[in-house]
Amino acid sequence: MIVTVKVFAVLYGLLAVIFGAFGAHALKKTCTVDQLKSFETGVKYQMYHALLLLLLGFNLSFTSSIEVYMAYAFILGTFLFSFSIYGLCITASKGKKIKVLGPITPLGGLLLVIGWWLLLVSFL
Numbered sequence: 001m002i003v004t005v006k007v008f009a010v011l012y013g014l015l016a017v018i019f020g021a022f023g024a025h026a027l028k029k030t031c032t033v034d035q036l037k038s039f040e041t042g043v044k045y046q047m048y049h050a051l052l053l054l055l056l057g058f059n060l061s062f063t064s065s066i067e068v069y070m071a072y073a074f075i076l077g078t079f080l081f082s083f084s085i086y087g088l089c090i091t092a093s094k095g096k097k098i099k100v101l102g103p104i105t106p107l108g109g110l111l112l113v114i115g116w117w118l119l120l121v122s123f124l
Helices: 002-025 033-059 065-093 104-123
Strands: none
Touching: 002 033, 002 065, 033 065, 033 104, 065 104
C-alpha cells in the first residue's frame, strides 16, 4: 500500500505540472476566464493532495484500516474532483460540455473531505 500511495503521489504531482502548463498556455486561447479559474482550481487541489499523499506515504505504515481508507479517499477523491473539472472545462471550451461530469466533482470533493476527516481521526 505504501508504494501505491507514493506512486499516486508522484503521478498526481507530475500530471498537475503538465495540466497546469496546458491550462496556462493551450487553454488560454479557448477558455473563458471562469473556465480557466476552474481548471486552475483542479490543478491546485491535485497538487495539494499529491503532496499530502507523498507525505503520508513516507510517514504512515498503512497497517490500520483507517489509514488505508484515508489513502483510498484521497486517491479517488483527487481523481474524481480534479479530472471531472478538467473534463468540464475542456469540453465546455469546445462547446460540447459533458454535463454528466458535473455531479462527479462534488462527489470527489466529498471523498477529499472524508480523507481529511479520517486523517484527523487517526491523530486522535
